[in-house]
Each structure stands twice: as C-alpha cells, then as structure tokens.
Amino acid sequence: MKTMQTNVVTPDGSVFSGETEMVSVKTQEGELGILPRHLPLVTPLTIGAIRIKKDSKVQLIAVSGGFMEVRPDEVNILAESAELPSNIDITRARAAKERAERRLAEARKENVDFKRAELALKRAINRLEVSENRM
Amino acid sequence: MASLKEIKTRISSTKKTKQITKAMEMVSAAKLNKAQNRAESFQPYTDKIREVVTSIAAGTEGVSHPMLEDRPEVKKTGYIVITSDRGLCGAYNSGLLRETMRLINKRHSSPDEYGIVVIGRVGRDFFKKRNMPIYQEITGLPDQPEYTDIKSIAATTVEMFEDELFDEVYVHYNHFVSAISQVVTEAKLLPLTDLGEEVENTEDSGESSEPAGNLDYIYEPDAGTILEQLLPHYAESLIFGALLDGKASEFGARMSAMRSATDNADNMIDDLTLSYNRARQAAITQEINEIVGGAAAQS
Numbered sequence: 538m539k540t541m542q543t544n545v546v547t548p549d550g551s552v553f554s555g556e557t558e559m560v561s562v563k564t565q566e567g568e569l570g571i572l573p574r575h576l577p578l579v580t581p582l583t584i585g586a587i588r589i590k591k592d593s594k595v596q597l598i599a600v601s602g603g604f605m606e607v608r609p610d611e612v613n614i615l616a617e618s619a620e621l622p623s624n625i626d627i628t629r630a631r632a633a634k635e636r637a638e639r640r641l642a643e644a645r646k647e648n649v650d651f652k653r654a655e656l657a658l659k660r661a662i663n664r665l666e667v668s669e670n671r672m
Numbered sequence: 673m674a675s676l677k678e679i680k681t682r683i684s685s686t687k688k689t690k691q692i693t694k695a696m697e698m699v700s701a702a703k704l705n706k707a708q709n710r711a712e713s714f715q716p717y718t719d720k721i722r723e724v725v726t727s728i729a730a731g732t733e734g735v736s737h738p739m740l741e742d743r744p745e746v747k748k749t750g751y752i753v754i755t756s757d758r759g760l761c762g763a764y765n766s767g768l769l770r771e772t773m774r775l776i777n778k779r780h781s782s783p784d785e786y787g788i789v790v791i792g793r794v795g796r797d798f799f800k801k802r803n804m805p806i807y808q809e810i811t812g813l814p815d816q817p818e819y820t821d822i823k824s825i826a827a828t829t830v831e832m833f834e835d836e837l838f839d840e841v842y843v844h845y846n847h848f849v850s851a852i853s854q855v856v857t858e859a860k861l862l863p864l865t866d867l868g869e870e871v872e873n874t875e876d877s878g879e880s881s882e883p884a885g886n887l888d889y890i891y892e893p894d895a896g897t898i899l900e901q902l903l904p905h906y907a908e909s910l911i912f913g914a915l916l917d918g919k920a921s922e923f924g925a926r927m928s929a930m931r932s933a934t935d936n937a938d939n940m941i942d943d944l945t946l947s948y949n950r951a952r953q954a955a956i957t958q959e960i961n962e963i964v965g966g967a968a969a970q971s
Contacts, residue, residue: 546717565893576890
C-alpha cells in the first residue's frame with residue numbers, strides 16, 4: 538500500500554515521524570481523513586485527537602490546536618502541544634479538568650475567563666480520552 | 673608581610689571558591705549542551721510555519737494582514753528584552769541592557785513612546801529601578817523552558833500589537849554564536865515585513881530541494897482565515913526561539929565567566945603559595961639566626 542511521510546512537530550520537538558497509510562484529524566470544519574496523494578492543503582486544527590494508521594495499526598496523538606500541511610507524499614502537523622497516549626499525565630489532566638469545571642461553574646459572567654476555562658476543559662477531556670483510547 | 677596563618681587561611685578559602693566556580697562551570701556546560709539541543713529541535717517548527725506562511729503570502733493574490741504591513745505612524749514601540757534570572761554570567765546581562773538603553777534613548781524622547789516586556793529577574797530589576805514602563809514581566813523560567821511557559825506572555829504581546837497598543841515590536845536578546853561568543857541582537861518581530869523579501873529570495877535561489885512556494889495549496893476554510901491564525905502563532909514561536917537562543921547564550925556566558933574565575937583562583941593560589949613559602953623560609957632563617965646569636969653570646 539502506498540504510504541506518505543508524516544511528521545508531528547511541536548515547539549518542544551518532534552513527537553512523531555514516519556511513513557503512514559492514513560492520517561485523520563479534526564479541523565475546524567470537521568473531521569478530515571488524508572490518504573497518500575492528497576492535493577496540497579493547509580488547514581487549522583482544533584483541540585482533538587489525530588489518528589495515524591500504519592500497518593493497519595492506529596496510533597492516537599492528542600493535539601491542542603495547530604495546523605496541518607498536506608503535500609502529495611507528505612503530511613506535516615504543527616501543533617502547540619502534542620502527546621502520545623503513553624506520555625499523557627493522567628492525574629494532571631484529571632486535575633485540570635476538575636479545575637476547569639469549577640471555574641466554568643464560578644465564572645459564568647466574565648467572558649474572558651469563561652473562554653479560557655472552556656478551552657482548558659476541552660484540552661483536559663481530549664487528553665483523558667486519548668489516554669484511555671476511547672476515540 | 674601577612675602572618676603565616678593569615679596566608680594559609682586565604683589559600684584554603686581561595687581553594688574552596690575555586691571548587692565552587694569549577695562546579696558551576698561544569699554544570700553550565702551540561703546545561704548549555706541541553707539548551708543547544710532544545711534550540712535545534714525547535715528549529716523545524718519555525719521553519720515549517722515560515723514555509724507555510726510564505727507560500728500563502730506568495731501564492732495568493734490580494735491576501736493581506738495587518739501583521740504583515742508597516743504602520744504609517746509608529747506611536748509606540750514594544751521591546752521584548754530577554755535577560756537571565758541570575759548573575760554570575762559575565763557581561764551577558766550588562767551588555768544587553770546597555771545596548772537596549774542606548775537604542776531606546778536614541779529613538780525615543782519620552783517614556784510614552786515605548787513599552788517594555790521583560791523576561792528575567794535581572795532585566796526586570798534594572799528597568800524597575802529606572803522607572804521605565806514595564807508592560808509585562810516574567811521571571812523564574814526553568815533552565816529548559818517549554819513553550820507553555822512563555823505562551824501567555826508571547827500571546828499577550830502579539831495581542832498588544834494587534835490592538836495597536838504597540839505599532840512595532842522588537843526583541844532584544846543575546847544570540848548564541850559559540851560557547852565563548854554571544855552577540856547582542858535586535859530583531860524586528862512585528863510587523864512581519866521581512867516575509868515578502870524572504871519569498872523573493874527563495875524564488876531567486878530556486879534550487880532548494882522542496883519547491884515550497886510553487887505548490888498550489890487548497891486552503892480550508894480560506895487563505896485569509898488561515899493567515900489570521902497562523903501569523904500570531906508564528907510571531908509567538910519567534911519569541912520562543914529567541915528565548916531558547918538567549919538561554920543557550922546565558923549558559924555559554926556563565927561557562928566562560930566561571931572558567932576565567934577558576935583560572936584566576938589558580939593564579940591566586942600560586943601567588944599565595946609562593947609568599948607563604950617565602951614567609952616560612954624567613955621565619956626559619958630568623959630562628960636559626962637567633963639560636964646562632966644566642967650560642968655566640970654564651971661562649
């Protein structure tokens with residue numbers, strides 16, 4: 538089967554690099570699956586999980602925002618943060634989730650804090666889901 | 673001449689100091705190594721963003737963004753100054769702060785014309801003491817900072833530019849050349865005017881292995897939206913890059929400062945040992961003289 542070079546890069550270094558058969562991401566418009574020989578494409582990503590299919594095995598990666606650049610034989614994902622399930626600190630993510638939920642309950646009025654807490658909650662939930670392989 | 677005991681104490685205290693500076697030198701060398709690796713692993717990230725931004729800017733007609741254009745009138749300039757938290761690193765901070773002061777004094781006549789975003793305790797204390805307008809500050813960054821450590825200050829600075837609080841933003845930091853040489857550098861962060869030039873350059877050279885600008889990308893949802901999200905991202909990553917560069921310089925500077933301190937301690941110990949031996953010899957000679965003199969008087 539045809540493959541494409543896939544790189545997941547964050548400011549703190551590369552998280553994943555290798556030949557893959559399919560990459561599926563969550564963009565702001567919805568889920569998007571990329572196969573080799575896709576047309577060149579640039580799109581922003583939302584907080585969510587990337588699924589990378591390789592030798593019919595699926596690798597999950599939790600990302601928080603960022604971009605994807607697609608070329609016919611190459612996919613580059615630039616994320617602010619990206620973690621493999623094994624690298625996710627579950628206790629920390631749980632604590633972050635609880636904290637965000639508490640803030641959301643308290644700060645219903647103030648817009649800025651609300652949005653921030655909402656994003657934090659999304660990130661925490663995403664991490665937990667990826668770490669438990671529920672996606 | 674100082675007494676034997678005094679010299680002895682000085683030698684032993686200098687030896688202890690030397691041990692400390694030696695240890696600090698080695699610690700800095702190890703940290704420098706790590707910092708260099710960090711800076712290297714970060715490079716692909718900026719390169720990629722840059723590539724995408726330039727290809728959007730080059731490939732799409734009529735796409736523009738406030739962050740890409742010079743403002744006709746510059747009312748306020750922002751300076752991001754990256755210093756260290758601790759001293760004992762030679763001229764690392766003093767050289768940088770002197771240059772920043774010189775540029776600010778040259779360009780601006782009143783404190784209303786500029787604002788400072790400072791990273792590091794040394795810089796913060798310096799500007800605070802001089803009552804200069806500090807807009808944001810961050811201290812106590814770890815030795816190997818992560819993107820999240822700097823994210824909020826970087827994002828806020830970029831927002832300040834977007835909100836037209838600042839019309840230009842410069843970064844001042846020590847660029848890492850080698851372990852013994854760091855250069856005070858000023859880099860223009862915003863607006864990102866050099867992107868256009870970069871595009872022309874890549875077209876000129878043309879032989880780069882990846883034809884970055886030539887790919888006809890599909891933009892989803894559209895080029896303008898992507899640019900809007902990508903540019904702040906890019907600016908933030910540039911700040912982070914400067915910070916990593918500055919950290920590497922800090923360890924380089926500290927390493928060489930500590931090395932020369934160790935060398936100086938060595939010299940001092942040599943000198944002191946020499947005068948200690950002289951004093952000891954003199955004391956012995958005197959004692960013999962006294963004995964000989966006493967014996968001569970008795971006979």
